[in-house]
Amino acid sequence: MARSPLILAASATTALPGTAFTSARALTENAGGRFDAALARTDDGRQVVVRMPATDDSAHDLAAESRALHALTAGVRALLPFAVPEVLGESGSGAQRVLITEHIHGYRIDPAHLPKGPGYAPAIGGALAAVHALPVSIVRTDGLPVRSPEQIRDDVKRLLDRADATGRVSDDLMLRWRRALEVDDLWRFESAVVLGGATSASIVLADDDDAIPHVVGILDWAGLSVGDPAIDLRWLASAPLAADDVHDGYASAGDRSPDPLLRERARLYAELEFARWLVHGHDAGEADVVADAVALLDALADGVRGDHIVPDTRSDIDDAMALVESVPPVAAPGVVDTSMQTDAYDPEALSLYLSAERDRAAAAEALADALDERKNPDAETGAIHVDQLPEPDSVDPDATAPVDLDGWTAPATQGPALSGDTDGTSLWARPQTAESSHEPSTPEPAIRDHGDASLPIFRDGDHARDGDVDDEEDAARASRAALKRWGVSGDSA
Known part of the structure; x- marks a missing residue:
C-alpha cells in the first residue's frame, strides 16, 4: 500500500532534524510506481521532494540515486548548463530509506507526446550531450560502474542467450538481434558518462520570456555510470516524430567524436527492453509478466520483419557522409604560405x-x-x-x-x-628530305x-680485317x- 504524503512528511523529519513541514501533497514522477513521493514545504519556505522505495527492488534504485547525487560535487555541477537535485537529508536503509532532495521547478514531457520541430526536442538532445561530455573520472573516482564497449557487447550476448533459453522469442527476432551483435562496427564507440535509462520525462523544462523552452534540470541519476551513450537515447523508439530533432540537437551540442551507428544501437537497446522484461518475468515466475512480454515481442517481430538494425546496404561512403555532416564548419583559412618547407629538400643532393x-x-x-x-x-x-x-x-x-x-x-x-x-x-x-623519304636500296639491319x-x-656484307x-x-x-x-x-x- 502506497504511503500517504503525511506519512512521508513525518518520515522526513528524521532525515532533517529540527525542520518543520507546513504542507505535503502527492507527487507523480512517472517512476512506474517504484517510489512513494511527496512535494513538501518547510517552515522556511523551501519546497523539497521526499521519497521512499515502494518495493525491496526499488530500494536498491533509491540507494543508487543517493550515491550518484553525492558523486556530483559542486565542481561537477558547474560543468552542466542545468540544475541537478541536491541531497538535503537522508535516513534509514533498505525499504525504509528516506531521501530528501531539493525541488526543481518546471515541467516534463512524456516521450509519446514529445513534438517534433525546434524547441523541446533539440533542447533535450543538447542536455543529454552535456551529460555525456562530463569527465569519466567523476564516475571512476566514486567507484560507480564502468563498462567498456567489449563488456557492453558481452552483456547483450548474455541477455540474448537468456531470452533465447525461455523459448518464447521468435526465430526472426533472435536472428535480427544476433546479426546486429556480430556487426563489429556497431560496437566501435567511445564510452561516456551516461544516465543509464533517462527519458524525456527525466528532463525538466521551462519557457523563457519568449516562450522558448530550455532545460532547467535532469532527474533520475540512479543509473549514473560510464557506458554506451546510446543507452540514454533508446527511449526515442517511443518518440518517432521527435527522434530526428533530438538527434540533431544532440549532435550540434556535443563535442565528442561522431558516432555513425548511435541510432542503430539505441534502437537495439529499445528492442532488448522487451527481452529483458521477458527474462525478468520468467526468472520471477510471474506468468502475467511473461505473457505481457511475449505479446510485446510478437508485435515487434511483425513490425520489423524483413528489416535489419544495421542495413546491409550501408557503405563506407554512408559512414563518411555521416561524419562530414557531424563536423562543425571550419572558418575560411587566411593567406597560405606555399613556400618550400620540407626536410625532403636536400641541397647537397x-x-x-x-x-x-x-x-x-x-x-x-x-x-x-x-x-x-x-x-x-x-x-x-x-x-x-x-x-x-x-x-x-x-x-x-x-x-x-x-x-x-x-x-x-x-x-x-x-x-x-x-x-x-x-x-x-x-x-x-x-x-624528311627527298633522299630519306624513300626506303634505302640495301636493308638496314637491327643494331x-x-x-x-x-x-x-x-x-650486311661487312667483314672485319685483322x-x-x-x-x-x-x-x-x-x-x-x-x-x-x-x-x-x-x-x-
Missing part, C-alpha cells in the same frame, strides 16, 4: 645532380669536337691532316664517304641533345646490343655507339 648534368654536357661537347676534328677541314687552315689519310692501295671508295648514322649525316658543330628534343634539334631526328659499346657493329680497319670508320662506329647509349639515357630521364 641537388648539387650532385647539377654536377652530373654538367659532366654530361661536357662529354657531349667533347664528342662533337672529336667528330669535327676527324671529318672536317682544319678550323684555321682548311687542310686535311696527313695522318688521317688511308694508304693508297687500301682506299675503299665507300670508306671515304660521309659516315651515315642510320641514314643521317651528323652536323659537325652539333652535339647530342640531352633533353627537350624536337624534330629540328634532336640528334635522333631524321630530316645488336652486346652489352659493350666498344664492340664493332657490322652491316689490323686493317680504317681509323675514320672505327671512330664513327665508336661515336655512334656512344650516341646510342646517351640517347637511351636521355629518353628514360
Whole structure:
C-alpha cells in the first residue's frame, strides 16, 4: 500500500532534524510506481521532494540515486548548463530509506507526446550531450560502474542467450538481434558518462520570456555510470516524430567524436527492453509478466520483419557522409604560405645532380669536337691532316664517304641533345628530305646490343680485317655507339 504524503512528511523529519513541514501533497514522477513521493514545504519556505522505495527492488534504485547525487560535487555541477537535485537529508536503509532532495521547478514531457520541430526536442538532445561530455573520472573516482564497449557487447550476448533459453522469442527476432551483435562496427564507440535509462520525462523544462523552452534540470541519476551513450537515447523508439530533432540537437551540442551507428544501437537497446522484461518475468515466475512480454515481442517481430538494425546496404561512403555532416564548419583559412618547407629538400643532393648534368654536357661537347676534328677541314687552315689519310692501295671508295648514322649525316658543330628534343634539334631526328623519304636500296639491319659499346657493329656484307680497319670508320662506329647509349639515357630521364 502506497504511503500517504503525511506519512512521508513525518518520515522526513528524521532525515532533517529540527525542520518543520507546513504542507505535503502527492507527487507523480512517472517512476512506474517504484517510489512513494511527496512535494513538501518547510517552515522556511523551501519546497523539497521526499521519497521512499515502494518495493525491496526499488530500494536498491533509491540507494543508487543517493550515491550518484553525492558523486556530483559542486565542481561537477558547474560543468552542466542545468540544475541537478541536491541531497538535503537522508535516513534509514533498505525499504525504509528516506531521501530528501531539493525541488526543481518546471515541467516534463512524456516521450509519446514529445513534438517534433525546434524547441523541446533539440533542447533535450543538447542536455543529454552535456551529460555525456562530463569527465569519466567523476564516475571512476566514486567507484560507480564502468563498462567498456567489449563488456557492453558481452552483456547483450548474455541477455540474448537468456531470452533465447525461455523459448518464447521468435526465430526472426533472435536472428535480427544476433546479426546486429556480430556487426563489429556497431560496437566501435567511445564510452561516456551516461544516465543509464533517462527519458524525456527525466528532463525538466521551462519557457523563457519568449516562450522558448530550455532545460532547467535532469532527474533520475540512479543509473549514473560510464557506458554506451546510446543507452540514454533508446527511449526515442517511443518518440518517432521527435527522434530526428533530438538527434540533431544532440549532435550540434556535443563535442565528442561522431558516432555513425548511435541510432542503430539505441534502437537495439529499445528492442532488448522487451527481452529483458521477458527474462525478468520468467526468472520471477510471474506468468502475467511473461505473457505481457511475449505479446510485446510478437508485435515487434511483425513490425520489423524483413528489416535489419544495421542495413546491409550501408557503405563506407554512408559512414563518411555521416561524419562530414557531424563536423562543425571550419572558418575560411587566411593567406597560405606555399613556400618550400620540407626536410625532403636536400641541397647537397641537388648539387650532385647539377654536377652530373654538367659532366654530361661536357662529354657531349667533347664528342662533337672529336667528330669535327676527324671529318672536317682544319678550323684555321682548311687542310686535311696527313695522318688521317688511308694508304693508297687500301682506299675503299665507300670508306671515304660521309659516315651515315642510320641514314643521317651528323652536323659537325652539333652535339647530342640531352633533353627537350624536337624534330629540328634532336640528334635522333631524321630530316624528311627527298633522299630519306624513300626506303634505302640495301636493308638496314637491327643494331645488336652486346652489352659493350666498344664492340664493332657490322652491316650486311661487312667483314672485319685483322689490323686493317680504317681509323675514320672505327671512330664513327665508336661515336655512334656512344650516341646510342646517351640517347637511351636521355629518353628514360
